[in-house]
Amino acid sequence: MDWQPVYAEALDIFVRYLQIDTSNPPGREAPAARFLGSLLEAEGIECEYIEIQPEREAVVARIRGDGSKRPLMLCNHTDVVPVESQYWTYPAFEGHVEDSRVYGRGAVDMKGCGVMQLMTFLQLWRNKVPLTRDVVFLAVPDEEAGSVWGMEWLCKNRPDLMDVEFELSEGGGGASSFAGQPTRLFSVATNEKEVCWLKLTAVGTPGHGSRPHEDNSAVRLMEALLKLHAMERPFTWTPDTTAYAKNLADAGLLPAFDDRASIEAHIRKSPELLAMFTNTLNITMLNSGIKANVIPAKSEAVIDCRLLPGQTKEAWIEHLRNVINDENVEIELYLQDQGANEPVEWDTELYRTIHAVITDAMEDAIVTPTMTVGGTDNRFLRTQGIPAYGFIPCLLSREERAGFHGNDEFLTLDNLNMGTELMYEIVHRFCT
Structure with a gap:
């Protein structure tokens, strides 16, 4: 496939998508759902718009496979957290492109991933790829405010949409550094706090x-908050974080795995890592x-x-x-x-496919299960027994990762391109 035209189209869609203000509260994600749907409908793909509340819609589309395997869902959320505009260098809803970066609220959380999923869906359709399973594209509102008027509502009121074998959404992804060391670390979220x-x-x-x-x-109140801020929180190992630490130790990014004390001391130096091993407040x-x-x-x-x-x-x-x-x-x-939340297994066909695609593309890549420290819509599918994985297939820098709910949120063009290509390769390999 010639990826250059795909990259150019993805950038154009990404910029226009970022220009739609879907701050939640108040929400009002319907224009975003209609925007994504219009791109699908322009290709002849049938879409369903689901009104959950006034001005709050989800959009769903499906490409049929031969039915020999059960469907894969690609899920993303259209809402974003509000901004404090006075702290932004560029307007948060302009989709400003400069120095190979695309700035805007939602660039990494998670309109960028939504565009990667959309481009995958469009390429499967345009190329008439013969599929062994249906591929479902679902864009939902209200993830940033607890999902009551988003995925939670859909699970309760549209259980037919959840008749899938696997789901792929946000939560994990790649990092270009670990504790100050350059690396290619790809974490697949199989659980979350x-x-x-x-x-x-x-x-x-x-x-x-x-x-x-x-x-x-x-x-x-101040005295109570100071007590909570200062209280000790125990360091706790879970199956997901144990596997994560072992894989990183094996790769030389952490001390030897049998030296738990040294690993804990290393992790305690990083608030980002420590959040995986303690309750946070x-x-x-x-x-x-x-x-x-x-x-x-x-x-x-x-x-x-x-x-x-x-x-x-x-x-x-x-x-x-x-x-x-x-x-x-x-x-x-x-x-x-x-x-609530339930962990999912990582010894599955989809996890193995993700691992294979990433390591085929980058021989030195580390692929590991992990636990998301934030909440995602994956939890609603996991409680129904659906293996729902969090994975954004690009290598975010530390600066990009700081954009989650932060100021001057951005995604590099290299990461948009990488994610667009790798997302397609994962879905194509898994569904053919």
Whole structure:
């Protein structure tokens, strides 16, 4: 295949896709679904638009195989997190291209991967590739706000769409460095931490700002948050992270695998790695006070916790209550149900195909299972017994990885091209 025209088309689509503001909240992802659908319909591919809420749609399309094997789903989300535009060098919804980088909110999370999947789907269709299984393209809303009006809704209300053998989405991917060492490390996400967003509410006695007293809700909240920030969190091994560490140790990127103490010490130097081995907690939202001269009666905070497999929200909340040890500070779930998670096996046909395609393309590549520290829509399929893998097939730099929910998010043209080609090779090899 001549990839140069494909690369050029992918870039054009990518830029236009980034220009659609799908910040969530509020969502309003329907224009993005219609944009992707229009590209498919222009090729004669039938699409279904599923309205979940007003202005919030999913789009699904299917290329039929011969039915000898069950379908593969390519899934991506159309929404993005909001931006603080004053901190961006270029407008976040312009799709600005400069120095071989494409800037825009969603470039790495996950409109870039969505374009890779779309181009794969289009090439299979245009080339009339004989398939042994159906390939399903699904673009969904609301992943960034818990998936209630996205994948969770679809699993409950459109179970017919979930009649697939495997799913491929975000969560894992490639990295061009590890702990400062250049490498070609490709991680396939087979598990993820459980999302646990919590709200802390501190109550106190209101009063005039000119007359301090000892029952200020803002002070109570601050003291509680400082205790949580400082608390120890145990280092825990899971099957996924054990396999990950062993593969990296075998490749010389970590100390010898039988020296667990040295491995732990090495991992503790990197917050990005440490998050795979501990429960995490981040203070993300604060709300207190109604006026500069009024002592607030109530102060609130939202904290983003991510729990390791095998740990429950109930036990975690009770642990945090004991750490805070203040009956005037209450903890409750900020979002009631964000989906449980089940690990999936990595000794499967799809995982082996990913491994083979990557190592055929790059002999020195390291391919390993991993656990995603963030939440993805994969968890809803995994709980239904569907092996759902997270994998974006390109080599993100540390700077690109910092773009996930960060400022000046970008994807390089090299990575867009690499991902477009490798995604096609994986799906083509797996489905023919």
